Amino acid sequence: MTFKIFTLLLQAAVSTIGISLVSIAIGFVIAILLSAANLSGKAIYSAPARVFVSFFRGVPLLVQLLLIYTLLPAIGLNVPSIVAAIVGLSLCTAAYQAENLRGGFASVPKGLIEAAEVTGLSPRQTFFRIRVPIALRLTLPALVNEAIMILKSSSLVSVVGIIELTKMAQDLASSTYLPIPIFLSAGLIYLVICSVIALIGRYAERRLARTSI
Numbered sequence: 001m002t003f004k005i006f007t008l009l010l011q012a013a014v015s016t017i018g019i020s021l022v023s024i025a026i027g028f029v030i031a032i033l034l035s036a037a038n039l040s041g042k043a044i045y046s047a048p049a050r051v052f053v054s055f056f057r058g059v060p061l062l063v064q065l066l067l068i069y070t071l072l073p074a075i076g077l078n079v080p081s082i083v084a085a086i087v088g089l090s091l092c093t094a095a096y097q098a099e100n101l102r103g104g105f106a107s108v109p110k111g112l113i114e115a116a117e118v119t120g121l122s123p124r125q126t127f128f129r130i131r132v133p134i135a136l137r138l139t140l141p142a143l144v145n146e147a148i149m150i151l152k153s154s155s156l157v158s159v160v161g162i163i164e165l166t167k168m169a170q171d172l173a174s175s176t177y178l179p180i181p182i183f184l185s186a187g188l189i190y191l192v193i194c195s196v197i198a199l200i201g202r203y204a205e206r207r208l209a210r211t212s213i
Helices: 003-039 043-058 061-074 081-106 110-118 123-160 165-176 179-211
Strands: none
Touching: 003 043, 003 081, 003 123, 003 165, 003 179, 043 081, 061 081, 061 123, 081 123, 110 123, 123 165, 123 179, 165 179
């Protein structure tokens, strides 16, 4: 396998990382909103949030991507394929992150919530200053695992025309007739990326643990 082929794989890996990170970030914001809706105690907010989570956790990601890719043009939104891919990944990971955060929010001591109310914090301030930091610290390992899963699942965005790492490996293997070294290299690149994410997650977990002491 030549240096040029490996360079093409690395370029595709950069695309994979970019799409995944943007999707994870957007998904986290949506997950926080879903969590706020569930904690509101109002059915008008919590019911749609539960439906959202159930749908995007119950439908395969491949189907979600194809649905979004065909639905957006149908409603007059002619967006680039990469936008459709990011939308699909973001909505999917939002559902899983929201479910992970749900356990964290449930574990927030009620005494802290009552203390926040006594000190005059509004429900919104209590949510973002008390609930979110604690839930994030408690669920960080699960959120890191979800980040790794969405990075690996990003290989499915090739169905909407995105050339990411797996698609590039497939194309190179077909054109060079060197499937074993190419797919092995792609696998090693995925392994390195996921290992870096795991290391960053463990570092963040230790930092959060020290700040909470």
